Amino acid sequence: MSIQGYFDYNATTPVCSEAINAFVNAAKAFANPSSKYALVKPVGAFLSEARESLCKLVGCATDELFFTSGGTESNNWALKGVFLREFTAAPGESAHIIISALEHSSILEVVRYLERTFHCEVSRLNPDNEGIISAESVLAALRPNTRVVSIMLANNEVGSIQPICDISRVLRDRNIHFHVDGVQAVGKIKVDAHMLGMDTLSFSGHKFYGPKGCGGLYIRRGVTLEPLIHGGGQERGYRGGTEAVAMIVSMGAAAKLASEQLDENLQRFAQYSDLLRKQLTQKVPTVVFNGPKNLSMQVPNTLSICIPGIRAEALAAILDNLNGIQVSLGSACSNNKTMSLSHVLLSMGLTDEEVKSTLRVSVGLYTQEEDIKFFTDAVANAVSILNRISKPVSEDHVLTT
Amino acid sequence: MSIQGYFDYNATTPVCSEAINAFVNAAKAFANPSSKYALVKPVGAFLSEARESLCKLVGCATDELFFTSGGTESNNWALKGVFLREFTAAPGESAHIIISALEHSSILEVVRYLERTFHCEVSRLNPDNEGIISAESVLAALRPNTRVVSIMLANNEVGSIQPICDISRVLRDRNIHFHVDGVQAVGKIKVDAHMLGMDTLSFSGHKFYGPKGCGGLYIRRGVTLEPLIHGGGQERGYRGGTEAVAMIVSMGAAAKLASEQLDENLQRFAQYSDLLRKQLTQKVPTVVFNGPKNLSMQVPNTLSICIPGIRAEALAAILDNLNGIQVSLGSACSNNKTMSLSHVLLSMGLTDEEVKSTLRVSVGLYTQEEDIKFFTDAVANAVSILNRISKPVSEDHVLTT
Amino acid sequence: MFNDIIVRNFSNPTHAAELVQSTNTIELGNPVCGDRIKVQLNIQDGLILQAAYAAWGCATSLATGNVFCQKIQGTSVADVCNLSKEEIDKMLGDLEPAQHHCLEMLHNLFAKLQQTFHA
Amino acid sequence: MFNDIIVRNFSNPTHAAELVQSTNTIELGNPVCGDRIKVQLNIQDGLILQAAYAAWGCATSLATGNVFCQKIQGTSVADVCNLSKEEIDKMLGDLEPAQHHCLEMLHNLFAKLQQTFHA
Numbered sequence A, B: 001m002s003i004q005g006y007f008d009y010n011a012t013t014p015v016c017s018e019a020i021n022a023f024v025n026a027a028k029a030f031a032n033p034s035s036k037y038a039l040v041k042p043v044g045a046f047l048s049e050a051r052e053s054l055c056k057l058v059g060c061a062t063d064e065l066f067f068t069s070g071g072t073e074s075n076n077w078a079l080k081g082v083f084l085r086e087f088t089a090a091p092g093e094s095a096h097i098i099i100s101a102l103e104h105s106s107i108l109e110v111v112r113y114l115e116r117t118f119h120c121e122v123s124r125l126n127p128d129n130e131g132i133i134s135a136e137s138v139l140a141a142l143r144p145n146t147r148v149v150s151i152m153l154a155n156n157e158v159g160s161i162q163p164i165c166d167i168s169r170v171l172r173d174r175n176i177h178f179h180v181d182g183v184q185a186v187g188k189i190k191v192d193a194h195m196l197g198m199d200t201l202s203f204s205g206h207k208f209y210g211p212k213g214c215g216g217l218y219i220r221r222g223v224t225l226e227p228l229i230h231g232g233g234q235e236r237g238y239r240g241g242t243e244a245v246a247m248i249v250s251m252g253a254a255a256k257l258a259s260e261q262l263d264e265n266l267q268r269f270a271q272y273s274d275l276l277r278k279q280l281t282q283k284v285p286t287v288v289f290n291g292p293k294n295l296s297m298q299v300p301n302t303l304s305i306c307i308p309g310i311r312a313e314a315l316a317a318i319l320d321n322l323n324g325i326q327v328s329l330g331s332a333c334s335n336n337k338t339m340s341l342s343h344v345l346l347s348m349g350l351t352d353e354e355v356k357s358t359l360r361v362s363v364g365l366y367t368q369e370e371d372i373k374f375f376t377d378a379v380a381n382a383v384s385i386l387n388r389i390s391k392p393v394s395e396d397h398v399l400t401t
Numbered sequence C, D: 001m002f003n004d005i006i007v008r009n010f011s012n013p014t015h016a017a018e019l020v021q022s023t024n025t026i027e028l029g030n031p032v033c034g035d036r037i038k039v040q041l042n043i044q045d046g047l048i049l050q051a052a053y054a055a056w057g058c059a060t061s062l063a064t065g066n067v068f069c070q071k072i073q074g075t076s077v078a079d080v081c082n083l084s085k086e087e088i089d090k091m092l093g094d095l096e097p098a099q100h101h102c103l104e105m106l107h108n109l110f111a112k113l114q115q116t117f118h119a
């Protein structure tokens, strides 16, 4: 499988060879970590080392880090865990939850569930047109019964980085739990949980070259959550289930690499982003970039591209089938009755047409500088094919919906 | 790590080389299964193949099988999923849950949670002194508000196999959800979910030579559960989270092997069990075997051994440190204030002293016939060391608690 | 993901063109997703001499336009009118559920063409 | 898991024996787990000539009995009475939390021995 055309690192990343080797190595130390005999010692050592690597990446202490089966479980755990730790079946005042409209489905769907089943009140805050949620808007949305606020650190579609520090400050003294979905940030930008000040922070190994199905949750010391998965006392009683030892060790190896290469990668991806912007603007002059104008507020590996008048779905199909290039879309025609349009882009104020014309480009560890030219050439070619198909149609026809 | 002394296959199994190779292979097909481009095709093919292998092992159709992060998650999902699918925050009639007293902590703790948080009523059925729960006792415990019954297929400590078919028949027409913890059965004895007739059945890869942290849940067609992990629509909308592709494929490889070798292994382990019983009886004449007298009601790889007058914890320590042999215990001295005694053995009517004198021996794929002799010799030697330490003490002293 | 028929037709749309001389035009839009197809025909003596299209939409609907033109160009109107539902169903190959409304569009194109002659 | 001191002492309990001639006996039981240790001593002129033990309990408590006997055999009662809490704390090496009550048993053994002489 060639990797030259892979421009979808935000969807997932290739597993690095360090992570694969670590899995193979750790799988040989097969004893159950809960067992009491000497055979367990190497297993314990493996787990400790992995935990330390993750703590370094997240910026926390080892007793604050819990392993899970991925970002989605971590997000579920944080929100349900806060809500259910103080839940009493008696009918009382309903709890109020604040989230951003930019969140990933693993937050949105949990909140929808809490709303449906437990009749929580929910506020969904729209970002500004650059994809940023301000601390002021969180402050304005607070109610006396607000129990949880959940705002992501970096958005997966446009790469906008949220002012987590400021929001933490707003919530800190109000006894409101602040959860942060860090899945698109941890391993990609500098993250220091203690400095950022949230109560819980989720991450996922497959976004930083670890295997899929492994992640974790930072829980600030002193904060308690009802477990999502009750069981045999693993993870200090907070997350049941025999530890996914080899997976965790594999993720640990990826985390170690991510820590080591973070600065270098940030610089490299900023360069790529710059090249992408320049070459695309030159080859497809109508192109528009969604997201923060201030590039320090955007994860440098992520670029959201809108080419007005072009249906991104068709563009992506051509890139995939003619050039072996992978990108993500802001919309999908999911069935005969509905067209699903990115809730992220809509919340930023893009029109339906703009959303349909948007694709997400995300680079990563294995992207080479020459791949950028290959990519932008392919986009220019695909745009010309699409223009050839749509040009003959009279203008007013094209623009009517 | 030598495997000759490993007699704790019920705690976990070594990962077979097929499963390790499958992981490495599948990890290279790195695309996110939810993506829409051609790069995903091999990933989809990998997942389908794995799903089919698991379905074969469990005896169900592919649309009835859902992947999870292991047996504990599956058990949590089944119980909470049934309870919460019909939960309304309004105070109503409380639901009644029936479980056996033999269940694993991943069932016990979930039920304790439902009791604590949602004020469910819970009945915990004691087995007979051979570790078997009768369908009659389930029938007798039913109440008008009984919503869920959860009985394990095979017990992890004594290997007793429960009459699931009979219990299914009792519950089938009463609209009561029947969950079965199949973690110690799937991959070890013949399991056919359709024939057994339960509504949900959990399994875990690391009990049949797959990696830890990967399992699944069978959900009978027509049965719905509230998801435990809400998210991006994976697993047909039932279990959110990017699929643990390489892990699942790895478990699939193990499942394939388990299916192929099932009959052969059953026979081999029955032979080992026979040898263990004979040699132990000869070398340690006071030995007693806990569990079903009728050996067809016991998983043949499992043997629960009681040596009266001997503290199993000390015996295990000697086996571990002198012989490199691993076994499990029925009790552990967990701190200064409490002694934890196996709830399974106690529920079968064993005395505290008997529980303290019990150890579990479980064999597996890599156990060789000569290992049995090595094991029983070591046990005999350890018993003689312990007798040497305790003999001088006057009889009445030893027997007083 | 797309089957080979769809890929071939959207990545190399042989009939994407504007006819200078056309006798008939068929237009179609999908209100849900906003996809549009416009087909121009040059029909002489019951024979479809030329078919060309323009489209704005997803890859499958772009392919649909081309498949339609390719099928009918050089054929008699009578033959086209005799195509069965089953024959049309097969023209786009195996489709994923989300791609099925393009098949509807294809059926609609044929229906409109038939209407043109039975009207 | 056990540290080396514990392993050595429970797997090769050099002082597990019954003394034919003994001057003193110390007995100890842990009500929580039912562990028991009985130590026999042969003391002459303030010198502990021989110490032997019997025990029923977990591996750590079996080791504790042996560590105790080994420590005191050949020592004067006076020296044993002068042992500090810190010195006794170190005798079993690093313990896991669940093994800590064996250290309590060791302290109790020393306390009983001291009582024997201060009584």
Ligand SMILES: Cc1ncc(COP(=O)(O)O)c(C=O)c1O
Pocket: A240, A241, A242, B011, B069, B070, B071, B072, B073, B075, B104, B106, B152, B154, B155, B156, B181, B183, B184, B204, B205, B206, B213, B214, B215
């Ligand atoms: C009977 C039983 N149920 C559930 C589990 C939990 O499965 P897992 O270890 O995959 O979480 C185990 C094993 O640990 C078990 O023996």
Ligand SMILES: Cc1ncc(COP(=O)(O)O)c(C=O)c1O
Pocket: A011, A069, A070, A071, A072, A073, A075, A104, A106, A152, A154, A155, A156, A181, A183, A184, A204, A205, A206, A213, A214, A215, B240, B241, B242
């Ligand atoms: C922002 C964000 N949160 C959560 C997730 C879910 O993480 P996982 O795929 O590990 O379940 C993802 C990625 O899929 C994500 O992009």
Ligand code: FES
Pocket: A333, C030, C033, C034, C035, C057, C058, C059, C060, C061, C101, C102, C105
């Ligand atoms: S997106 Fe709806 S027909 Fe193409």
Ligand code: FES
Pocket: B333, D030, D032, D033, D034, D035, D057, D058, D059, D060, D061, D101, D102
């Ligand atoms: S088990 Fe309690 S002191 Fe040994």
